[in-house]
Amino acid sequence: MRDLRTVIAFTIKDMAKRKSFIISTLIILILIVIGFNIPNIISAFTEDGENLGEEKILIVDSTNLFEGTLQNLNQMDLGYTFQIANNDVSFEDIKTRIEDKDINEAIIIEQKDDGSYKLRYIVENMTQVASVPEDLINAINAVYTNLKISKLGLTQEQIASLTPNFEFTIEQTEEQEVSGNLGVIMLLSIVLFYAIYFCAYQVSSSITTEKTSKIMETLVTSTSPRTIVLGKTIGIGIVGLLQICVVVATALISAKTFLEPELLDAVLDMSKFTPYLAVITIVYFILGYFAYALLYALTGSTVSKPEDIQSANTPVAILAVIGFYLSYFTMMNPTSELNKFAAIFPISSPFCMPFRIMMGIASTSEIVLSIIVLIITILVIAKVAIKIYSNAILNYGTKMTFKDIVKVYRDKNN
Numbered sequence: 001m002r003d004l005r006t007v008i009a010f011t012i013k014d015m016a017k018r019k020s021f022i023i024s025t026l027i028i029l030i031l032i033v034i035g036f037n038i039p040n041i042i043s044a045f046t047e048d049g050e051n052l053g054e055e056k057i058l059i060v061d062s063t064n065l066f067e068g069t070l071q072n073l074n075q076m077d078l079g080y081t082f083q084i085a086n087n088d089v090s091f092e093d094i095k096t097r098i099e100d101k102d103i104n105e106a107i108i109i110e111q112k113d114d115g116s117y118k119l120r121y122i123v124e125n126m127t128q129v130a131s132v133p134e135d136l137i138n139a140i141n142a143v144y145t146n147l148k149i150s151k152l153g154l155t156q157e158q159i160a161s162l163t164p165n166f167e168f169t170i171e172q173t174e175e176q177e178v179s180g181n182l183g184v185i186m187l188l189s190i191v192l193f194y195a196i197y198f199c200a201y202q203v204s205s206s207i208t209t210e211k212t213s214k215i216m217e218t219l220v221t222s223t224s225p226r227t228i229v230l231g232k233t234i235g236i237g238i239v240g241l242l243q244i245c246v247v248v249a250t251a252l253i254s255a256k257t258f259l260e261p262e263l264l265d266a267v268l269d270m271s272k273f274t275p276y277l278a279v280i281t282i283v284y285f286i287l288g289y290f291a292y293a294l295l296y297a298l299t300g301s302t303v304s305k306p307e308d309i310q311s312a313n314t315p316v317a318i319l320a321v322i323g324f325y326l327s328y329f330t331m332m333n334p335t336s337e338l339n340k341f342a343a344i345f346p347i348s349s350p351f352c353m354p355f356r357i358m359m360g361i362a363s364t365s366e367i368v369l370s371i372i373v374l375i376i377t378i379l380v381i382a383k384v385a386i387k388i389y390s391n392a393i394l395n396y397g398t399k400m401t402f403k404d405i406v407k408v409y410r411d412k413n414n
Contacts, residue, residue: 003224007231008238015202015239025243029250036254055104057136058083058094063111069147076139091122098124105129107140185355186331191248193324193351196285199240200292200320201313203233204300208309225390229382233293240289241282280367281354287374288350291381292320298385323347334359344370346377 015021034041057080059070064086073082083103094106106122119140121132149162299312326348330339334356342348343356349370356362 003227004231007227008235011232011235012239015236028247032251033254036258056081058103058106060085060089060108062088065109069143072143073139078135078139094122185358189328189351189355195244196288196350197320199289200296202236203293204296204309204313207300208303226386229297229386229389237289277358280357284350284354290378294381294385298388301389319347324351327352334361344373346374349374
């Protein structure tokens with residue numbers, strides 16, 4: 001136990017003082033702060049202090065088709081400011097006003113030869129607007145409809161009856177009810193995946209670096225290979241967990257500080273994130289990290305040069321990506337049998353089960369089964385990894401192939 005604590009302390013100290021670790025962490029924190037400041041940055045660069053999304057639209061109704069009722073558009077809270085002109089305005093005048101940023105867009109109402117009307121939607125560049133906004137079309141149609149209805153001499157009750165106020169509700173045929181913001185769930189799943197993946201990857205990098213610097217020879221003569229594997233895995237895991245906590249804390253503080261409350265509630269609806277779910281997420285982070293970290297410890301011990309790390313780690317990386325996408329895409333149909341499988345399958349359960357719990361569809365038996373399967377998988381990987389590690393760690397020759405690894409494992413069992 002004393003040797004294990006020594007290896008853990010050595011690993012934590014070594015990781016914490018690495019320039020690459022410090023710089024990458026600082027860059028991530030800076031990017032998070034900048035990311036949550038993007039709405040404020042865009043707003044600061046918007047001319048005349050206009051709010052993002054508010055556009056000035058000129059509507060030219062020279063034929064007086066709407067009989068002065070177009071001003072009602074400004075009462076509809078559409079996110080636009082409407083300027084109404086009942087005189088002729090030429091295309092060139094509109095072009096000049098758009099270029100001068102006096103208006104953003106314009107609508108010209110024209111009467112055709114057959115008596116019908118055409119609305120020309122004028123923008124600066126058609127690449128910015130794929131089509132006429134649907135809410136704008138509906139609003140103009142509503143104004144014209146109300147104008148025509150008012151001319152029929154109907155009472156207010158009759159007018160109100162023409163526009164029914166139906167109450168819509170959503171129901172599902174499946175018995176399991178799913179709750180939670182799917183966007184937030186998928187975002188957190190991505191964060192959890194990268195946290196596990198990159199922390200685990202550091203184990204492989206650390207082992208190979210120490211082999212290159214011959215530090216491993218000293219470690220092996222001082223303690224057992226099992227202690228080294230577990231100590232390095234735990235040490236890097238502690239550093240990684242602390243790094244993730246700092247990143248998450250920075251993100252939450254930045255969101256609270258820089259985002260408007262309405263936008264914050266829309267983007268980060270954390271109402272389903274309970275203390276129980278936080279504990280479960282940490283448990284799955286630890287278990288998922290151990291599973292992948294031990295695999296990376298195995299691959300790191302099979303190479304003797306840092307430039308070989310990436311190729312050696314490719315199979316584990318592919319396995320991690322498969323697990324993540326199995327979890328990520330099945331969340332779009334969380335009540336499916338495939339999603340249940342992903343929540344128990346050990347390569348995907350760390351990324352899937354916490355969010356089945358968040359959606360309220362994971363039973364206690366599923367959670368217990370998932371954790372048991374993951375623990376058994378970790379024990380099996382640890383047994384194989386430590387045996388391979390014990391024989392391969394002092395290999396300074398060429399990179400070991402899969403055939404060599406199998407041979408070494410069999411030899412160690414004999």
